[in-house]
Amino acid sequence: MEILQKIKKEVSKQTAFHSPLEGARGAVKSASGSVAVLEALIAEDANIIFGYPGGAIMPIYDALYDYEKKLNHILVRHEQGAIHAAQGFARASGKTGIVFATSGPGATNLVTGLADAMIDSTPLVCITGQVFAHLLGTDAFQETDVINITTPVTKWNYQITDATEIPSVLAKAFYIAGSGRPGPVLIDITKNAQLQMFDYAGYTKCTHIRSYRPKPIVRNEYIVAAAKLINEAKKPFVIFGQGVILGNAEKEFIAFIEKGNLPAAWTIMGMSAIPSNHKLGVGMLGMHGNYGPNVLTNECDVLIAVGMRFDDRVTGRLDKYARQAKVVHLDIDPSEIDKNVKTTVPVWGDCKETLPLLTALINKGNHAEWLQQFADYTKQEEEQCITPELNPTEGELTMGEVIKTLNELTEGNAIIVTDVGQHQMVTCRYAKYNKSKSNITSGGLGTMGYALPAAIGAKFGAPQSIVVAVIGDGGIQMTIQELGTIMQSDVQVKIIILNNQFLGMVRQWQELFMDKRYSFTNIKSPDYVKVAAAYSIEAKKVSERNDLKKSLKAMLDFNGAYLLEVMVGKENNVFPMVPQGCSVSEIRLK
Amino acid sequence: MNKAEYTITVYTENQIGLLNRIAIIFSRRKINVDSLNTSPTEVESVHRFTIVINETEDVVRKLCTQIEKQVDVLKAFYNTEDEIVWQEMALYKVPTDEIAEKVKVERLLREYGARAVVIRKDYTVFETTGHREETDGLIKALEPYGLIEFVRSARIAIIKDSSGFHEKLKFYEASAPGDELVENEFLNQHEEVFSM
Numbered sequence: 001m002e003i004l005q006k007i008k009k010e011v012s013k014q015t016a017f018h019s020p021l022e023g024a025r026g027a028v029k030s031a032s033g034s035v036a037v038l039e040a041l042i043a044e045d046a047n048i049i050f051g052y053p054g055g056a057i058m059p060i061y062d063a064l065y066d067y068e069k070k071l072n073h074i075l076v077r078h079e080q081g082a083i084h085a086a087q088g089f090a091r092a093s094g095k096t097g098i099v100f101a102t103s104g105p106g107a108t109n110l111v112t113g114l115a116d117a118m119i120d121s122t123p124l125v126c127i128t129g130q131v132f133a134h135l136l137g138t139d140a141f142q143e144t145d146v147i148n149i150t151t152p153v154t155k156w157n158y159q160i161t162d163a164t165e166i167p168s169v170l171a172k173a174f175y176i177a178g179s180g181r182p183g184p185v186l187i188d189i190t191k192n193a194q195l196q197m198f199d200y201a202g203y204t205k206c207t208h209i210r211s212y213r214p215k216p217i218v219r220n221e222y223i224v225a226a227a228k229l230i231n232e233a234k235k236p237f238v239i240f241g242q243g244v245i246l247g248n249a250e251k252e253f254i255a256f257i258e259k260g261n262l263p264a265a266w267t268i269m270g271m272s273a274i275p276s277n278h279k280l281g282v283g284m285l286g287m288h289g290n291y292g293p294n295v296l297t298n299e300c301d302v303l304i305a306v307g308m309r310f311d312d313r314v315t316g317r318l319d320k321y322a323r324q325a326k327v328v329h330l331d332i333d334p335s336e337i338d339k340n341v342k343t344t345v346p347v348w349g350d351c352k353e354t355l356p357l358l359t360a361l362i363n364k365g366n367h368a369e370w371l372q373q374f375a376d377y378t379k380q381e382e383e384q385c386i387t388p389e390l391n392p393t394e395g396e397l398t399m400g401e402v403i404k405t406l407n408e409l410t411e412g413n414a415i416i417v418t419d420v421g422q423h424q425m426v427t428c429r430y431a432k433y434n435k436s437k438s439n440i441t442s443g444g445l446g447t448m449g450y451a452l453p454a455a456i457g458a459k460f461g462a463p464q465s466i467v468v469a470v471i472g473d474g475g476i477q478m479t480i481q482e483l484g485t486i487m488q489s490d491v492q493v494k495i496i497i498l499n500n501q502f503l504g505m506v507r508q509w510q511e512l513f514m515d516k517r518y519s520f521t522n523i524k525s526p527d528y529v530k531v532a533a534a535y536s537i538e539a540k541k542v543s544e545r546n547d548l549k550k551s552l553k554a555m556l557d558f559n560g561a562y563l564l565e566v567m568v569g570k571e572n573n574v575f576p577m578v579p580q581g582c583s584v585s586e587i588r589l590k
Numbered sequence: 591m592n593k594a595e596y597t598i599t600v601y602t603e604n605q606i607g608l609l610n611r612i613a614i615i616f617s618r619r620k621i622n623v624d625s626l627n628t629s630p631t632e633v634e635s636v637h638r639f640t641i642v643i644n645e646t647e648d649v650v651r652k653l654c655t656q657i658e659k660q661v662d663v664l665k666a667f668y669n670t671e672d673e674i675v676w677q678e679m680a681l682y683k684v685p686t687d688e689i690a691e692k693v694k695v696e697r698l699l700r701e702y703g704a705r706a707v708v709i710r711k712d713y714t715v716f717e718t719t720g721h722r723e724e725t726d727g728l729i730k731a732l733e734p735y736g737l738i739e740f741v742r743s744a745r746i747a748i749i750k751d752s753s754g755f756h757e758k759l760k761f762y763e764a765s766a767p768g769d770e771l772v773e774n775e776f777l778n779q780h781e782e783v784f785s786m
Contacts, residue, residue: 147607148607148610151607151610151611151614152614152618155661156661156662157607158607159606159607176661209661210603210664210759210762210763211602211603211661211662211663211664211762212661212662333659334655334658334659335652335655335656335658335659337655338651338652339652339655
């Protein structure tokens with residue numbers, strides 16, 4: 001109450017606080033810190049905010065009241081929902097996602113999303129309120145040391161205690177979040193700084209920080225060395241990650257592989273950078289990736305890694321990973337070179353710049369025999385894994401046939417957001433994509449509960465696209481409260497719950513490696529149709545093969561949000577699989 | 591690869607919280623920091639961290655790339671002991687009566703180049719500066735005479751073939767750096783490239 005009265009007093013003292021700075025940019029004018037924050041967002045063309053108000057961020061929310069026409073604020077149900085939504089927005093649009101949260105619990109609720117955005121290189125600017133500067137370190141109400149809590153999970157963070165710092169610090173924040181290898185930035189603003197009136201001289205975008213080099217200089221000698229290796233290779237193999245998408249280098253990448261006729265496989269994060277049906281796309285890498293790309297990693301003579309970081313889920317056992325191959329690694333982040341896999345030729349730099357230089361130097365290739373090897377493995381995989389998963393004729397529904405049917409209906413034009421677990425692996429294995437940025441998933445951190453809020457954000461990031469969230473019965477229950485956001489903001493997302501009544505991925509491991517000791521993986525679900533109905537969201541449950549296609553069609557055709565619960569086989573496993581601790585060539589088909 | 595003592599020199603902006611950002615790079619990987627010193631540099635506004643760890647070169651190189659990745663870090667170098675000039679300072683508190691009575695102690699102090707900082711009736715504080723073996727040696731020598739307290743400073747070090755930071759800073763301040771300047775020294779040491 002005391003704080004409220006204090007704000008009221010401040011507000012009544014400062015009438016300018018209520019009037020946004022219409023056309024005042026450039027001229028010096030008195031403004032509050034809160035107004036300066038919102039002006040910064042407008043200047044950065046960031047017109048959508050995902051947030052949740054609270055005591056320490058109230059001045060910013062009060063200023064927001066007058067900015068409703070310029071800034072669209074989406075009220076979520078939990079701060080974790082806000083940050084995942086901002087991630088989904090960033091991943092679908094390529095822009096920086098904005099989050100508002102209050103101090104203390106509001107800020108700590110962001111930590112999972114920050115860690116997720118950090119490991120998946122998602123550009124975010126999170127603004128958290130903080131207690132008055134004079135209360136810092138006193139264990140004040142809702143005070144927590146946000147800067148130190150978030151240091152390991154942010155690309156950069158900063159606490160503002162004086163409003164005059166706001167324009168320049170926010171300019172830095174946007175520059176750092178979006179440039180180089182993107183990442184989350186958190187700015188903690190004390191309440192006094194939000195309320196403080198100061199001489200606002202406008203907002204200038206940041207283009208240079210002396211201690212920060214977003215892009216390493218491209219070194220021609222390495223391009224030449226890399227091209228030489230590729231030209232001499234008999235069995236070159238390209239593996240690519242999200243770097244291609246983040247660098248907007250999809251065209252450059254396709255030109256590169258097409259000129260050399262190089263087979264290319266994607267990581268889960270690189271998926272959709274090239275269309276799924278591209279003739280040189282040979283599939284997904286990693287633990288549940290495709291057969292050929294995994295096995296042939298250990299047979300190629302030159303491995304060309306583009307914008308990927310050799311995660312352990314991709315490499316399997318590292319000391320048996322591509323030991324025979326010379327490795328060319330293109331990456332914007334110098335610390336990724338040699339981090340996990342020793343590189344023969346490092347090509348550091350933005351792949352949008354390095355790929356065309358490399359393409360110019362490589363010979364037109366014809367690796368027909370080598371490509372045929374991939375096709376042969378695909379055939380084996382199809383017989384043993386893919387066909388039974390996608391075209392079962394009897395028994396319970398499989399996750400794969402749901403995705404296959406979805407492909408038929410969307411023709412690869414939907415943005416597909418997945419959560420974490422079996423459904424994620426199945427979806428990423430079988431979903432078809434025509435456009436870049438249409439696969440949104442929590443890759444590095446594996447955050448259950450990611451998909452529902454991320455799908456909300458993705459819809460705002462790509463309003464013209466159909467956004468389908470595919471979620472397991474475990475993950476949906478972690479952030480199910482965001483159905484409230486969908487209801488209130490009328491977000492037209494399609495939600496498919498693939499319900500196998502288990503925490504399926506853990507259960508699969510328990511089955512395969514722990515003698516079927518199903519320790520706490522049996523999870524009960526509420527009646528999702530009723531839950532959706534309580535939120536005024538259309539919903540249906542389907543468990544029969546005959547109903548699947550028309551139910552999916554009804555979902556897609558419906559004008560508005562829709563939840564479809566699909567009951568799938570309880571104890572189905574995802575194959576192929578590279579068991580943990582095994583080499584990629586030891587991939588199991590069953 | 592064998593572990594060895596490496597001295598890491600980090601040039602940074604003077605930013606609150608940066609110490610933590612650098613420290614957690616080590617603690618996250620469960621690497622113990624043997625010594626850490628922060629100080630100003632020859633360039634105003636640029637700060638310098640001197641960190642000593644015992645690790646393999648491969649690990650040290652990766653740590654340096656992680657440190658350099660931090661937004662507020664300008665540059666990180668690592669060096670072995672023979673590539674640097676370094677000193678540590680130590681203080682020793684010993685009972686004065688022992689010192690006064692035993693001439694041998696005085697000789698010891700001369701040998702170690704120590705000098706008295708404070709002389710009181712009850713105790714005397716000596717100071718010595720040098721390498722680890724030297725400061726350690728004096729502890730051993732003083733122990734029989736009732737060493738009351740000992741403290742050693744962090745290492746400070748100067749890289750032998752460094753030409754200071756003035757020139758480098760010009761490069762960092764320029765928004766469009768020229769090609770002639772090497773950006774990342776760790777990548778530049780990539781030995782295998784030219785031995786294909």
